[in-house]
Amino acid sequence: MRGIVFRGDCTLELATFPDPTPGVGEVVLEIKASGMCGSDLHWYRRPAGEVPAFIAGHEPCGVVVAVGPGAVGPHARLGARVMVHHYKGCMGCPDCRSGWPQMCRTAPIVVYSADAHGAHAPYMKVSADTLVPLDERLSFEAGAAISCGTGTAWGAFERVGLTGRDTVAVFGQGPVGLSATMLAKAQGARVIALDIDESRRKTAKEFGADAVINPLDGSVPEAIGELTGGKGVSISLETSGAAAANRDALDSVSPWGTVCLVGIGSEFNFSLAKYLRTQVRILTSWTMSVQAQRACADFVVDRGLNLDALFTDRWRLEQAEEAYQAFNRQSGGKGVFLM
Ligand SMILES: [Zn+2]
Ligand SMILES: [Zn+2]
Structure with a gap:
């Protein structure tokens, strides 16, 4: 063969x-x-x-x-x-x-x-x-x-304990991110989908995303702030593997929220002094x-x-x-x- x-x-x-x-x-x-x-x-x-x-x-x-x-x-x-x-x-x-x-x-x-x-x-x-x-x-x-791909999105939501009360920002709308958008909607959550590619944003809408954001249009945390009454999302799911998306995922989550990192390929670091008092959880999820x-x-x-x-x-x-x-x-x- x-x-x-x-x-x-x-x-x-x-x-x-x-x-x-x-x-x-x-x-x-x-x-x-x-x-x-x-x-x-x-x-x-x-x-x-x-x-x-x-x-x-x-x-x-x-x-x-x-x-x-x-x-x-x-x-x-x-x-x-x-x-x-x-x-x-x-x-x-x-x-x-x-x-x-x-x-x-x-x-x-x-x-x-x-x-x-x-x-x-x-x-x-x-x-x-x-x-x-x-x-x-x-x-x-x-x-x-x-x-x-789809199992990885499911596994990440199991790790973070997604509920229908959550607002989730899904960074990247490739196969894992798009699956996440679909699965989060089906579990009752509100979904904000992000991708730099226009066709992927359009597909995310078709898969049920409540709002879509092009990260190249300006500040992502500000755009998410506008969509959430200034609160930020309760869950950021990063699937793109882009360093900027890791940063935005962290800066877009509300205090007590959860950042779940799935995308491979980048390194990022952050100042503990800046985030310590946000009480956010940052976790990785592998398949x-x-x-x-x-x-x-x-x-x-x-x-x-x-x-x-x-x-x-x-x-x-x-x-x-x-x-x-x-x-x-x-x-x-x-x-x-x-x-
Ligand atoms: Zn894989
Ligand atoms: Zn074993």
Whole structure:
């Protein structure tokens, strides 16, 4: 089979690999949809020689087509529609047992696409422990989104304890930010969506944002102040990874509020003397637990959310080069490879 491998400096290759066969405790999926996630770009843009030689793609969704010896669990059966929680830990420690294998401190963790082959290929071999069921009412594309981007937005709101009383500023309206806008609205919150790209702001409106702001139009904290009677938002969710957005997220939150940082790529520092008396909480959030991935999927089904609308670009593997060049411009919606 052929799979997409990043080669550094914004290049990639459709490389040839043997079709996978499942080992002990493993299954092989026929991949139906493999999403493109913002964090792919950090690998795609790296210098040559600093990129793992594994098949990319960490939003896997498909059907089980081979079951290895000792692969147990309700989803390790031929024909099961599944998503993958794309990490493998020791599966015995408290973090793994609580559904957070990516936090395992007992064994080196495997992140599929970075430490083992990912999903940008017709087949993918995974540990049976990673499987999360895909409801019949969800498309494979939706399952792919929930496997990282949308699940990450859900996980962040679990961390901050979002309620319908909150006003949330979502910084960045890429795949994670747009998912956050949709999920926060569906949970009853008021949403202010920010992005420098006009088409992304327009889409955020269509996904239910109560107000949109272009950060290039002037002071973001002032604009948010005007929309909140001078109070600021109760939650800032930063998904863009831009340093200026980190700063604005902190300066736009009300006293006792919460700043949740999800976007990767920047560094920022702040004066404790300036913020100490605001009592704000600043926390990081990295993807989601297995249980949260499933809860997110259940919520999308129960509320009838149209997650398929996140996708603006559907690609074949052969279009990989064009697909990542387009994604690297960071102005459209979410892309997915359909096999
Ligand atoms: Zn563990
Ligand atoms: Zn991701």
